[in-house]
Amino acid sequence: xxxxxxxxxxxxxxxxxxxxxGPPLGTAPTEPLIxxxxxxxxxxxxxxxxxxxxxxxVRLHGGRFGGLGTYLPGRRxxxxxxxxxxxxxxxxxxxxAPVPVTVGRVQRAVxxxxxxxxxxxxxxxxxx
Numbered sequence: 001x002x003x004x005x006x007x008x009x010x011x012x013x014x015x016x017x018x019x020x021x022g023p024p025l026g027t028a029p030t031e032p033l034i035x036x037x038x039x040x041x042x043x044x045x046x047x048x049x050x051x052x053x054x055x056x057x058v059r060l061h062g063g064r065f066g067g068l069g070t071y072l073p074g075r076r077x078x079x080x081x082x083x084x085x086x087x088x089x090x091x092x093x094x095x096x097a098p099v100p101v102t103v104g105r106v107q108r109a110v111x112x113x114x115x116x117x118x119x120x121x122x123x124x125x126x127x128x
Contacts, residue, residue: 043114044070044077050109051080051089056102061090061123087114088121095127 041049051057060079062068068090070077081088087110093102103120110118 042070042072042077044072044080044082047080047082047087047089047110047114048077050113051091051106054102054105054109056093056097057106058092058094058126061092061121063090063121063123082114084115086117086119088119090121090123092124092126093122095125099125 048060051060060077062078068079068081068088070080070082079090089106089110091106093099099122103122106120107118110120
């Protein structure tokens with residue numbers, strides 16, 4: 001008769017088990033389960049995603065000399081700067097929609113998620 005407080009022995013006589021199935025039923029995992037997901041996004045990355053989702057925006061632009069952006073650990077968000085003065089976005093727009101319409105859409109999209117005021121700079125118009 002086995003003691004209900006003692007787990008049965010598992011060892012060399014047990015059949016081989018596929019490790020991808022996890023621990024056998026009735027046993028506790030030896031390590032805590034850690035769910036790994038994507039890293040939390042930085043506000044500059046959120047702004048960049050919102051801007052790129054606006055119809056008429058072709059891409060973000062690094063400014064006149066290419067230095068405008070937000071520097072994050074191991075990466076850079078080109079064309080977005082967020083500071084105590086507000087949010088600055090530099091874009092290239094398509095020639096399909098009127099530029100003021102596209103700028104208004106960008107400003108509304110960014111205003112919903114970033115510090116005010118929002119300054120949108122059109123660096124170029126892509127007519128291709």
